[in-house]
Amino acid sequence: MKKKLILIIVITVLAAAGLLFLVQGLLMPKFMSEIPEGAMIQEYYENAGGNDVIFISDCEVYENFSPVTLWEEYGITSYIRGSAQQLIWQSYYLMEETFKYETPDIMVFNVLEMKYNTPSDTGASSQREAYNRMTLDGMRWSSSKWNSIYASMTKEERSKDGVWSYIFPILRYHDRWSELSGEDFRYLFTRDQVTDNGYLMQVKVNPVGDEYPVIPLVDYSFGDNAYYYLDKMVELCEEHGTQLVLVKAPTLSPIWYDQWEEQMEQYAQEHGLLYFNFLEKQDEIGIDWNTDTYDQGLHLNVYGAEKLSRYFGKILSEELGVKDHRGEEETARKWEQKCETYMNRKERLEKELTNIVE
Amino acid sequence: MEQLLEILEGLHPEVDFELADDLIDGKIFDSFDIVTLVAEINAEFDVAIPAEELIPENFNSAEAIWELIQRLDEE
Amino acid sequence: MSFTSIDFLAFFGILIILYYALPKKIQWIVLLVASYTFYTLAGLKYIGFILFTTITTYLVTRHMDENLQRQDLYLKKHKAEMSKEEKKAYKKEVKSRNRLWFVITIVVNFGILFFCKACLVDPLHSMSGSPVFSFLSVGLPFGISFYMFQSMGYVIDVYRGKAQAERNFFRLALFVSFFPQLVQGPISKWEQLKDSLFSPHAFDRRQVAFGLQRVLWGFFKKLVIADRIAVAIGTLKGTEYTGVSFFVLTVFYAVQIYGDFTGGIDIAIGVGETLGVKMPENFIRPFFSKNIAEYWRRWHISLNEWMKSYIFYPITVSGPMLKLALKTRAKLGRFGMRIPVYIGSLLTWLGTGVWHGFNFHFILWGLINCVVIVISEELNPAYERFHDRFSWSNKRGYNVFQIIRMFVLMNLIRATDLFNDVGDYFRRIGSLAWQFNFHVLWDGTLMNLGLTAADYIILICGIIIMFLVSFFSRDNVSFRVKFQKVPRVLRYVLLFLLLLSVILFGSYGIGYDASSFIYNQF
Numbered sequence: 001m002k003k004k005l006i007l008i009i010v011i012t013v014l015a016a017a018g019l020l021f022l023v024q025g026l027l028m029p030k031f032m033s034e035i036p037e038g039a040m041i042q043e044y045y046e047n048a049g050g051n052d053v054i055f056i057s058d059c060e061v062y063e064n065f066s067p068v069t070l071w072e073e074y075g076i077t078s079y080i081r082g083s084a085q086q087l088i089w090q091s092y093y094l095m096e097e098t099f100k101y102e103t104p105d106i107m108v109f110n111v112l113e114m115k116y117n118t119p120s121d122t123g124a125s126s127q128r129e130a131y132n133r134m135t136l137d138g139m140r141w142s143s144s145k146w147n148s149i150y151a152s153m154t155k156e157e158r159s160k161d162g163v164w165s166y167i168f169p170i171l172r173y174h175d176r177w178s179e180l181s182g183e184d185f186r187y188l189f190t191r192d193q194v195t196d197n198g199y200l201m202q203v204k205v206n207p208v209g210d211e212y213p214v215i216p217l218v219d220y221s222f223g224d225n226a227y228y229y230l231d232k233m234v235e236l237c238e239e240h241g242t243q244l245v246l247v248k249a250p251t252l253s254p255i256w257y258d259q260w261e262e263q264m265e266q267y268a269q270e271h272g273l274l275y276f277n278f279l280e281k282q283d284e285i286g287i288d289w290n291t292d293t294y295d296q297g298l299h300l301n302v303y304g305a306e307k308l309s310r311y312f313g314k315i316l317s318e319e320l321g322v323k324d325h326r327g328e329e330e331t332a333r334k335w336e337q338k339c340e341t342y343m344n345r346k347e348r349l350e351k352e353l354t355n356i357v358e
Numbered sequence: 359m360e361q362l363l364e365i366l367e368g369l370h371p372e373v374d375f376e377l378a379d380d381l382i383d384g385k386i387f388d389s390f391d392i393v394t395l396v397a398e399i400n401a402e403f404d405v406a407i408p409a410e411e412l413i414p415e416n417f418n419s420a421e422a423i424w425e426l427i428q429r430l431d432e433e
Numbered sequence: 434m435s436f437t438s439i440d441f442l443a444f445f446g447i448l449i450i451l452y453y454a455l456p457k458k459i460q461w462i463v464l465l466v467a468s469y470t471f472y473t474l475a476g477l478k479y480i481g482f483i484l485f486t487t488i489t490t491y492l493v494t495r496h497m498d499e500n501l502q503r504q505d506l507y508l509k510k511h512k513a514e515m516s517k518e519e520k521k522a523y524k525k526e527v528k529s530r531n532r533l534w535f536v537i538t539i540v541v542n543f544g545i546l547f548f549c550k551a552c553l554v555d556p557l558h559s560m561s562g563s564p565v566f567s568f569l570s571v572g573l574p575f576g577i578s579f580y581m582f583q584s585m586g587y588v589i590d591v592y593r594g595k596a597q598a599e600r601n602f603f604r605l606a607l608f609v610s611f612f613p614q615l616v617q618g619p620i621s622k623w624e625q626l627k628d629s630l631f632s633p634h635a636f637d638r639r640q641v642a643f644g645l646q647r648v649l650w651g652f653f654k655k656l657v658i659a660d661r662i663a664v665a666i667g668t669l670k671g672t673e674y675t676g677v678s679f680f681v682l683t684v685f686y687a688v689q690i691y692g693d694f695t696g697g698i699d700i701a702i703g704v705g706e707t708l709g710v711k712m713p714e715n716f717i718r719p720f721f722s723k724n725i726a727e728y729w730r731r732w733h734i735s736l737n738e739w740m741k742s743y744i745f746y747p748i749t750v751s752g753p754m755l756k757l758a759l760k761t762r763a764k765l766g767r768f769g770m771r772i773p774v775y776i777g778s779l780l781t782w783l784g785t786g787v788w789h790g791f792n793f794h795f796i797l798w799g800l801i802n803c804v805v806i807v808i809s810e811e812l813n814p815a816y817e818r819f820h821d822r823f824s825w826s827n828k829r830g831y832n833v834f835q836i837i838r839m840f841v842l843m844n845l846i847r848a849t850d851l852f853n854d855v856g857d858y859f860r861r862i863g864s865l866a867w868q869f870n871f872h873v874l875w876d877g878t879l880m881n882l883g884l885t886a887a888d889y890i891i892l893i894c895g896i897i898i899m900f901l902v903s904f905f906s907r908d909n910v911s912f913r914v915k916f917q918k919v920p921r922v923l924r925y926v927l928l929f930l931l932l933l934s935v936i937l938f939g940s941y942g943i944g945y946d947a948s949s950f951i952y953n954q955f
Contacts, residue, residue: 008921016929023933129943161942164439170936171439175944177937178887368767372817388726389741390810393749393774397758406755409747410593 022188024170027177028137030187036194037084041094041138043193044081048101050331052322053078055198056095057110058086060249063299065108067197068342069309071335074317075324080198083135085128088113088229090135093148095233099240100142105322107237108245111264111275112256114230117223125154132157137169196342201302203349208289208297212253220259234271243274243320250278250287250308252297276315278308285311302346359424365398366420375420382414392417399423405430434474436616436700437655437941444471445648445704449641452708457633464607464630464708471612472575479574482549486542487609490584491602493538494591497531498598535592539585546581549573551791576615578788582739584609587623589743596623604631613704617697619715619735626712634709643913647703649931650902654696656939658895659689663940665882670851676868678878679861683844686851688896691720694733718903723835726806728843736788740781749777771811778803789850794858798849805846891938 031038040062053076055061062082070076081094091113098104115121119128132152139145149166157165165172194200237244246268248256256279268275278285285307289297292304300308316322325331366375369391373381381387387395395417396407405427416426434441448467452460472480504527508520515523587608590596599605608623608630662685668674669682698715705712719732729737748754754773761769779800786799820827845862852858873879880886906912916924 012925016932019929020933020936023937027937126943156943161439164443165942168439171942174937174939174942178885385730388730388810389745390771390774390778393746393777394770396750397755397770397773400750400755401759401762406752407750408593409742409750410595412742412746412750 020170024168024173025188026180026184027173028169029173029176030183030191031134032183032187032192032194035134036200038134039138039191039194040198040200041081041083041135042140042191043138043195044079044098044198045101045140046193047079047197048098051077051079051102051104052325053106053108053316054095054098054102054104055080055082055108055110056086056091056098057082057108057113059084059299060110060112060251061108061247062195062198062200063202064249064251064305064308065312066199066201066302066305066309066342068199068335068339069306070313070316071326072339073310074313074322075326076313076316076322077325077331077335078197080195082198082200083131083138085131086113086135087116087119087152088226089151090132090148092229092232092236093144093151094135094139095236097139097142097144099236099242100144103240104242106245106316106320107233107242108247109233111246111248111260112254114222114226114260114264115254117225119152119154121223125156128154129157133172136166193341196345197338199305201342201345201349202294202299203302203346203353204294205291205301205303206294206296207291208252208293212255212297214255214257217257220257220263222260222263230267234273245320246273246275247312248275248277248279249300250282250285251293251299252279252289274320276312278312281311359420361402362399362424362427363420365395365402366423368398369395379419379421381419382417387417395423399427403427403431434471436697437652437660437939440474444474445707449707453634453636457635460633461604461607461631464611464710465603468607468610468612468615472610472615475575475615479577482545482574482577483580483610485545486581486584487602487606489538489542490588490609491599491605493534494588494598494605495600496534497591500527500531501594503527531592535588538588542581542585546577547787547791549577550787579614579616579618579620580609582620582736582788583614583622586620586739586743590623599623599627607631611710613701613710614712616701617694618733619698619701619713620739621712621735626710629709629711632709637709640709641707644703644705644707646913646916646928647699647706649703649928649935651696651699651701651703652935652939653895653931654692654699654899656935656941658892658899659692659696660940661884661888661895661938662689662692662892665884666851668882672857675861675864676870676873678870678873679848679864681873681879682851683841683848686847687720687840687844688892690847692899717909718907720840721836721903721907722839723832724809724839725802725843725846726809728839729802729806736785740785744784745777745781748780749773775807778807792853794849794853794855797855797858798846801846801849805842895938 029035029038037059053070055065055078059082062080065078065080067076067078067080070078081098083090086094091109095107095109098107119132132154136145136149136152139148145166146163149163153162161171234244246264248261248264256277261277264275264277267273287300287304287307292300292307294301317324325335363375366373370386373386378384378386382392392412396412400406407426407430411426411430416422434444444467448463452463455463469480472483504524508515508523587596591598599608608626611621611626611630614621666682666685666689669678669685674682695716702712702714713735715733715735717731717734719728722728722731750773754776758770758773761772763769765772782799782803783796784799785802786795786797789795789798825831845865848861849855849858852861879889884892902912905915916927919927
């Protein structure tokens with residue numbers, strides 16, 4: 001009798017937990033048709049392993065480098081762990097997590113992130129919180145995710161449900177019941193891939209207009225916290241025998257100040273790191289700001305990204321000796337499929353764009 | 359006892375105090391009634407009922423009140 | 434720490450496990466540790482206050498108790514040789530010896546409470562500039578209004594010889610700091626609480642289930658109803674809302690304060706029940722009362738009982754009052770006998786007002802309550818004649834009328850609490866008499882208070898559920914006992930739905946705002 005009772009209770013609790021889990025899945029935003037940036041982090045896990053190059057950073061990597069181009073041109077296997085307005089501690093913990101899945105030869109980090117020293121540096125708290133969710137919710141559970149959450153939470157997040165709302169995202173998204181749509185049901189258990197190995201494709205063309213004004217700053221030195229995490233990245237990569245490469249994407253806005261450039265050059269020199277500032281190589285890369293950007297120079301579009309990838313791929317394979325995998329049958333088959341998806345996506349988006357224009 | 363019943367009837371003429379045994383628990387007496395009753399008892403019997411004796415057990419029936427008066431008188 | 438936080442749930446969950454896993458002998462020690470952990474999490478800097486009250490309470494009650502025991506011993510020993518008068522005189526002497534420290538303790542402790550109420554600003558108040566939830570967030574330092582009254586009630590009981598002084602300091606410390614009551618009460622008496630607080634409790638499945646159900650119900654009332662409607666109350670306090678809008682405000686406020694306060698008490702009592710500790714009920718369906726006096730016997734019962742036992746009665750039956758009564762009776766007849774009652778009521782209500790906050794509008798609130806109760810008390814004979822004469826007035830329809838009348842009247846009195854500026858309050862009360870702007874009910878005004886149509890639907894459903902639960906427990910049998918008779922499967926499904934609705938429809942956390950997710954350039 002007692003045993004039966006315990007059984008009933010256990011079953012009830014499990015059933016309730018299961019149902020709540022389902023409801024939670026339903027309420028989580030899916031980021032499929034809108035704001036695909038929110039779906040990017042979780043796409044990595046299906047593509048983890050076998051990547052020789054990993055890019056980690058914000059839109060300066062996921063809009064500007066195309067792994068498919070790197071493959072097509074040089075046979076380089078790569079993945080971009082990017083997310084919208086990723087902050088340096090989030091990048092660090094993503095890097096830490098990545099090493100749990102694979103040990104790439106090269107780790108690429110884009111240095112614009114150095115400009116943010118604390119979570120409160122980035123403007124409105126509600127928006128920062130939304131960006132935090134987009135970077136953190138997609139991560140699988142590990143100490144890296146936990147530490148990243150603690151490093152990222154805004155004051156408001158700390159004062160409300162704090163880490164609990166990351167453990168049980170239903171606490172964060174419970175209000176979404178009134179705006180559930182077909183998409184939430186369709187993608188309850190599965191997701192489409194919104195990126196091509198982390199690259200988020202844009203085909204629009206929106207040329208650069210007036211030059212961006214250089215607004216002087218009070219203090220140009222990067223913050224201690226930013227340096228702390230950059231140091232940790234250097235250590236982490238050393239530990240794993242991975243080469244850390246610093247880059248600055250060639251995009252024009254936000255402004256990359258000369259004073260910042262000096263600090264990064266110095267840092268790279270001191271730590272024996274490679275640092276490429278692609279802003280200085282625009283002509284060699286062949287970027288045409290009339291055709292290669294979709295938002296007036298803030299990000300490259302797919303045509304610009306392919307140019308940059310061709311340029312950087314050459315450095316990777318010729319100077320850094322990243323292997324050409326095109327001769328490996330299994331890898332090649334996998335990547336051919338990726339190329340096909342990429343081409344299809346490009347075709348579809350271009351078609352959609354002409355339809356809109358017409 | 360007669361005197362007490364008279365006082366009680368003055369407060370609530372509709373109640374049969376010889377039978378009623380839940381004056382407090384039955385919500386017949388409220389705190390205003392009790393205080394008035396204490397004042398009346400003080401006037402009639404010269405017995406001062408202290409605040410700590412104002413508990414339901416002592417006021418639920420005429421009999422209980424009468425016992426309380428006698429006990430306090432003796433002390 | 435607020436009840437409606439995940440941190441509290443985690444704290445509670447761990448406590449339940451420890452409480453029933455550790456040896457039963459140390460259960461009360463677990464509670465003491467938990468209570469101080471809770472207090473520390475709520476505000477470490479105020480821990481000195483609660484310790485001071487605990488220590489002074491302990492010392493003075495021990496001292497008084499020793500004197501009383503010595504007295505009993507002495508009387509027993511000299512039983513034969515002492516006359517009745519001598520015994521009386523001896524007792525009086527002991528009492529006066531006790532009185533000195535008793536009075537000092539009471540004065541100092543209430544002095545602290547008074548100081549805090551008068552001088553310290555509740556952070557919840559200062560944020561908004563005006564106390565939106567003044568009745569709900571009383572207490573700075575944390576819980577002071579509750580633990581202070583509880584300890585002082587105990588001191589008075591020991592002084593009166595109604596309670597035995599506790600010898601173990603730590604047990605007393607638990608009585609003072611027992612965490613569920615620090616948030617919103619209830620204020621328990623030592624004699625009520627001590628048995629279940631210190632006795633060992635085996636895990637009783639039914640009791641734990643009942644306790645958890647009650648906690649869940651409290652969450653529903655607080656999160657789904659009270660916290661949701663609170664938004665509209667903030668808006669409706671704006672000066673442009675008068676007449677019918679003001680009336681709507683008073684109704685909303687009734688719903689909010691009921692949901693928040695009874696919900697908080699449900700959580701407190703439910704937490705206690707889960708741990709096997711029985712706390713006194715603080716509400717008996719107050720909105721079903723037929724008049725204000727009855728309402729106050731059914732709302733915040735533990736505070737009003739406290740006020741009655743330790744302020745109203747001692748004042749009204751004190752020697753000078755009785756003498757006064759005799760004098761006034763000689764001049765005014767029966768009415769004169771009531772004079773002590775009026776004075777006592779007045780002082781009691783002023784005290785209750787100040788307990789809520791040292792503010793003129795609280796004092797006004799107390800006065801209005803007092804006046805209405807005294808008047809209705811005096812009109813009682815007239816009412817009775819009226820009911821005798823018109824038998825229809827005892828019918829159910831008339832009862833409903835009385836309940837609605839009480840509800841409306843109490844809402845208007847309660848609204849004093851919403852306005853720091855008493856003049857503002859009277860201006861709005863006045864607007865009820867001349868401004869019949871009923872159109873606000875359908876012209877969209879209600880949709881601009883910060884609540885959406887979906888919010889209103891949730892509120893209406895929630896209020897109906899709340900009403901039905903209250904209605905079905907009108908025979909004073911706990912709703913959960915009746916609920917227990919529902920077939921098991923259906924019961925589990927209903928409980929799950931309740932849990933789900935708290936999670937989904939609760940007003941908590943960082944609200945989901947799709948616009949903040951809109952990608953902007955980075």
